[in-house]
Amino acid sequence: MKRTPETKSSYTDNLLIQSLSATPTPKEVLQRLTYLPPVPRDVAGIPRHERLHHLMQIRDLHLPSAIECQLLQSIDLMIKQGYSYRDPRQALTWTGISGEASAAGIRLPKALSAAVEGLSGVGKTEACLRCLHALGPQVVVHDSFPKLVGGLAQVVWLSVEVPPSGRASDLARALMNAWHAATASSRFDSALSKDRLDGMKALDEWRQVATSHFLGILHLDEIQNLFKIRSLKDRKSRAQARLELSIVEDQVLRWFLNLTNTGQIPVIVSGTPDGIGALTKRLSTAQRINTAGYHRLDRFTDPREGSFRKIFLPVLGQYQYVATPLPVDDALAKLIIDLSAGIPRIVIALWIGAHRVAFTRRDDDLRHGDFTTAASTWLAPLQHAVKAIREGNAAAMSRYEDLIQTDTSFWQDFWAKSISSSPSA
Numbered sequence: 001m002k003r004t005p006e007t008k009s010s011y012t013d014n015l016l017i018q019s020l021s022a023t024p025t026p027k028e029v030l031q032r033l034t035y036l037p038p039v040p041r042d043v044a045g046i047p048r049h050e051r052l053h054h055l056m057q058i059r060d061l062h063l064p065s066a067i068e069c070q071l072l073q074s075i076d077l078m079i080k081q082g083y084s085y086r087d088p089r090q091a092l093t094w095t096g097i098s099g100e101a102s103a104a105g106i107r108l109p110k111a112l113s114a115a116v117e118g119l120s121g122v123g124k125t126e127a128c129l130r131c132l133h134a135l136g137p138q139v140v141v142h143d144s145f146p147k148l149v150g151g152l153a154q155v156v157w158l159s160v161e162v163p164p165s166g167r168a169s170d171l172a173r174a175l176m177n178a179w180h181a182a183t184a185s186s187r188f189d190s191a192l193s194k195d196r197l198d199g200m201k202a203l204d205e206w207r208q209v210a211t212s213h214f215l216g217i218l219h220l221d222e223i224q225n226l227f228k229i230r231s232l233k234d235r236k237s238r239a240q241a242r243l244e245l246s247i248v249e250d251q252v253l254r255w256f257l258n259l260t261n262t263g264q265i266p267v268i269v270s271g272t273p274d275g276i277g278a279l280t281k282r283l284s285t286a287q288r289i290n291t292a293g294y295h296r297l298d299r300f301t302d303p304r305e306g307s308f309r310k311i312f313l314p315v316l317g318q319y320q321y322v323a324t325p326l327p328v329d330d331a332l333a334k335l336i337i338d339l340s341a342g343i344p345r346i347v348i349a350l351w352i353g354a355h356r357v358a359f360t361r362r363d364d365d366l367r368h369g370d371f372t373t374a375a376s377t378w379l380a381p382l383q384h385a386v387k388a389i390r391e392g393n394a395a396a397m398s399r400y401e402d403l404i405q406t407d408t409s410f411w412q413d414f415w416a417k418s419i420s421s422s423p424s425a
Helices: 005-010 026-033 046-059 068-082 091-098 124-134 168-183 198-211 234-237 250-262 273-279 283-289 306-316 330-340 344-358 368-376 382-393 409-420
Strands: 114-119 139-142 153-156 157-161 217-221 267-271 295-296
Touching: 026 068, 026 124, 046 344, 068 114, 068 124, 068 217, 068 267, 068 295, 114 124, 114 217, 114 273, 124 157, 124 217, 124 267, 157 168, 168 250, 198 250, 198 295, 250 267, 250 306, 267 273, 273 344, 306 330, 330 344, 330 382, 344 368, 344 382, 368 382
Parallel strands: 114 267, 114 295, 157 217, 217 267
Antiparallel strands: 139 153
């Protein structure tokens, strides 16, 4: 295949990119992200007390949305574009790692970041992790490497959940633990053995190691943990207004911005609307974390929507562990959306709960009433939140800090227009 000069200069012969899997086709993306558990056979022959154990396999069911497929494309692009600025054969790459000044007239790294937003339960974390795993091994070992003796362990990606405290010391510890889990390196053993860490010093130490091992992309999950949760009283009093969160430690945000500014490590953040909204409060921050795309994972809102009625529900309907299955029709679609607000995690929990109700009867079948009973018993603690989400009731939603509505429509519209106007769209 003939390459353009731009592609040849940035990708060809770059050792870091050569070690990666080829960019997948749209068909390959769908195949890599989809997981279908074994469809039940001869259900009547399985004792009822054992069926529940078989049924639990549907928690692993995964049908990627169009946005998730775009997310994999974004991550693949971010990793390879990031590496295109860090060719280990070039002296300038090692100058950047050491922190020395760069000469003028050169190709300087550009910030590469992306955001994934959605309500709790829509599958943000799973989508990010599935995309990362779908692109190949997390660590590539090079027996020999330019400028180094003894080779190098190239860490392609790292995923870390921002600790609930939002503090620099806890984030640094999480990053170091994740690095150890991925590489089995003892590099951070001394720091991790300490009861207390100097947060910023530890974060900078981790960044230096990650940069020198050519980390391809960093995924920071639960980004809302960087911000303080306001009291229930405060949330209720501002239910109709846009509610802004405050950062736990300003220095952590500065470190994060510096990480994206240097352009050496692409970053993808994922979180609930309150966290993404707080992070994008300032236009400069919003620009930095959306250079590679804003990806919003939505719940199912309409029982007639094709992605739910024609794709998700028919597949889910195959996993009925009863002798007489319930017809998968419009009535069932509406019932499930009403009782779950269309949040995938709750849909699966409702499906399991309905079966548990059905298993208590003599008749070996599944009924609409089983779903209603499951919602009012097994899923009772969720019903207030489900109703608030379904109705879009701001006052009711204010009870839950991760349901706070923020205005991210700018980036949603921006990327939608960019996709629709692209030549391949």
